Amino acid sequence: MTATLGATPTIVLVGHGMVGQRFLEALAERGLTATHRVVVLCEEPRPAYDRVGLTSYFSGKTPEDLSMTDMEFIEKHSIELRVGDPAVSVDREAKKVTARSGEVFEYDTLVLATGSFPFVPPVPNKDATGCFVYRTIEDLLAIEEYAKTATTGAVVGGGLLGLEAAGALQGLGLTSHIVEFAPRLMPVQVDDGGGAALLRTIEDMGLSVHTGVGTQEIVVDADGAVTGMKLSDGSELATDLVVFSAGVRPRDQLARDCGLTVGERGGITVDEQCRTVSDPHVFAIGECALASDGRVYGLVAPGYEQAETAAATIARDEAEFTGADLSTKLKLLGVDVASFGDAHGSTEDCLDVVYSDSRAGLYKKLVIGRDGTLLGGILVGDADAYGTLRALTGSVPPIAPESLVLPAGASGGAQLGPSALPDDAVICSCHNVNKGTIRGAVTDHQCTTVPEVKKCTKAGTGCGSCVKVLGQLVTAELEASGVEVDKGLCGCFSQTREELYEIVFALRINTYQDLLDRYGREDARGGDGCEICKPAVASIIASLAPTIGASGYVLDGEQAALQDSNDHFLANLQKNGSYSVVPRIPGGEITPEGLIVIGEIARDFGLYTKITGGQRIDMFGARVEQLPLIWTRLVDAGFESGHAYGKSLRTVKSCVGQTWCRYGVQDSVRMAIDLELRYRGLRSPHKLKSAVSGCARECAEAQSKDFGVIATSNGWNLYVAGNGGATPRHADLLAQDLTDAELIKLIDRFLMFYIRTADRLERTSTWLERIPGGLDHVRDVVVEDSLGICEELETLMAAHVANYRDEWSDTINDPEKLARFVSFVNAPDTPDPVVGFVPERDQIKPDLPLLSIGLRPADDVLEGSAQR
Secondary structure (H helix, E strand, C coil), rough: EECCCCCCCEHHHHHHEECHHHHHHHHHCCCCHHHCCCEECCCCCCCCCCCHHHHHHHCCCCCHHECCCHHHHHHHHHCEEEECCEEEEECCCCCCCEECCCEEEEEECEEEECCCCCCCCCCCCCEEEEECCCCHHHHHHHHHHHHCCCCCEEEEECHHHHHHHHHHHHHHEEEEEEEECCCCCCCCCCCCCHEEEEEEEHHHCCCCCEEECCCCEEECCCCCCEEEEECCCCCCCEECCEECCCEECCCHHHHHCCCCCCCCCCCCEEEECEEEECCEEEEEHHHHHHHHHHHCCCCHHHHHHHHHHHHHHCCCCCCCCCCCCCCCCECCCCCCEEEECCCCCCCCCCCCEEEEEECCCCEEEEEEEECCCCEEEEECCCCCCCCHHEEEEHCCCCCCHHHHHCCCCCCCCCCHHHHCCCCEEEEECCEEEHHHHHHHHCCCCCCCHHHHHHHHCCCCCCCCCHHHHHHHHHHHHHHHHCCCCCCCCCEEEEEEHHHHHHHHHHHCCCCCCHHHHHCCCCCCCCCCCCCCHHHHHHHHHHHHHHHHCCCCCCCCCHHHHHHHHHHHCCCCCCCCCEEEECCCCCCCCCCCHHHHHHHHHHHHHHHHEEECCCEEEEEEEEEEHHHHHHHHHHHHHCCCEEECCCCCCEEEEECHHHHHCCCCCHHHHHHHHHHHHHHHCCCCCCEEEEEECCCCCCCCCCCHHHHEEEEEEEEEEECCCCCCCCCCCCCCCEEEEEEEHHHHHHHHHHHHHHHHHHCCCCCCHHHHHHHCCHHHHHHHHHHHCCCCHHHHHHHHHHHHHHHHCCCCHHHHHCHHHHCCCCCCCCCCCCCCCCCCEEEECCEEEEEEHHHHHHHCCCCEEEEECCCC
16 A cells, blocks of 8 residues: 655654654644644554653553653644554655555655664674563563563663663562673763762662673573573673663664665764755654764754754754764662763863762762863762753853862852853753743743743753753742742752751750651651751751750761761861861960970871961871871860861961050950850851951951951951852951950850851851841841840850860760771771872872772772862
């Protein structure tokens, strides 16, 4: 039977996958379905479905849930969808396509979207019973059925689908192995560091990984069923099910058979309009096409772009596809993995900024140009910043790259939101939707939710990696329009940090788990929480500890599991896995005996010493097992923790004041010591810094501090909410000519009001600019007591002062707590072999080449150096 060409031009689409469906939508958007007959020849027994989310079938989704085909859309646009009836031949001269059913379709325009096929290595017995590929829903159904009688499964290939397949086998109850020929997992997307972080996390899940080896042979029994695998290193792996997921190849046989030009390594050669170079009436899109830049794109976003280009060209609109962004963000076995831009640093003279925490399975690398331009990056374990970083690629970020790779809560870390992006920044690369379009959906089309914006713009309907940034943009735009939005701290709590503080304070809740179970979001109750709310709630509980009956010691019980990385060991983690130790030196005043003690400790433990900007002495290079020994000697000499590692008071600097200086008008050293001893250990939303200057010459730089004091002839002036660092802010004068008692009372009130009302990780400078009324409101509250809470604020501070305990002293006197200070839990007496040093200027510095060898077995590594 032949479908005869009539007056209505006909478009025949061969293939109905994700890209094919997007092509149909693009035709409809341009009105071509109203002017053309559209025929779709689909090989699979079901219409287009979400192949990116294929593995979610094993998490409970049905094939119907995965469907991307709205049959109402098909019917509305009179599209002739023929499921299970693929094209088997093309006669280009006669412009006819023959389907497997025998029906012949004449065409004016032919679009090939045949996709790709799984590559199966040519090893003996590759087609044995028990061998599968991982590409379609039918493949998954077959694997699921065979796994009912299997105990062990092996996946050949450690790429994207390979890891998903291994997780699926494990979910089916099989012992799972991954065999990857490359030296690391996901070799295309991540580098060695990212691969190492991913490997550790996946092995912790109970999967066995074999990298750097290939499959030599599938071993079978007398019935031809799989019993094992022989590997290239001579070893054998017992398994009764094998899944090949070793990459894909363009499905171009139909094109070859009809004489279309294909690339040397496969792929139908097309021009910039996705028209085949052999025939202007034939287009090729998706994984079967060899684009004009010489690439075959295996990602959905470039495929969508090609679909839109082909549809636009057929509609005689100007469009071209000359290449695409290969950025990807995925969640593999529950692990976030993302890469974007020049992820592997191939640009000449580029530099790497790297943060790695093997224990937590985190790896973040940014590739930076010599001029500061963000060129690309890799994120493993935490890809929350992916959307913003990818959109900033090609520009100079507004903050230092080092700040962007540090995790939330880490000292020096910064969160750069989408508000920093220009309107032309692409947010959704799948559908090429920029920030301005998303903002317009809210302001011009009255969209108030992410689903509504998705429907309006298509943003977030592809791979889904931009959905978080999309949500942030929608929230920001709604807020700007005066619409109330969910301001919850995180996915676990619908309340803000300020609201959680009030709940903890009012109800005397003294554990994180109790707070989560009683006031968390419904689906978060009974869970473990997240890395956003755990340290935030820990800080709230610590700041209110004496009042609510909690322990103020951050390593006590549940509190220990909630802390940020530095608080875990009460010391600052450095780039080679060693730690720095900073004893408190109140006001910067120290005796010769104290200096000698610090010098002797640094000498005996071989530590690098440096005077800090906060008038203290920092000792670098301590191994984790050395920390308690160092603290013991410091505590015996009268020192205590300087809390350089915590979100708490750091230092109160001072000049020498009237005691020595001929310009001084007050005893600034005494006041600085009094303030530092009063507020030491006070946990807060972010770090606190202070200074006291003995006269208006301001040698202690008090006006750049969170709270700063300057002496006058009549007393003291109090300045608040100053900040140095990357975004300096001059402090504001809160009150002047104060007595000692008045000064301390106002600082008590100011600090407790800040702790009570600030957001998570919000410095006093940002807090003051955010809260309604700004400085005037703060002055009304803490000076004039407009809210009637000053007595309460003073009582809270008095409780903190009365119950202060030195964390170092508590730790060295608790054998149970001391047990955590080891490099390896299973070998507590073994020092970390990668923590090494070399001499420099009569001291030491980290031996960074040791890190590049890759010896580090399991510890935190913070790198911020130029590695290229």
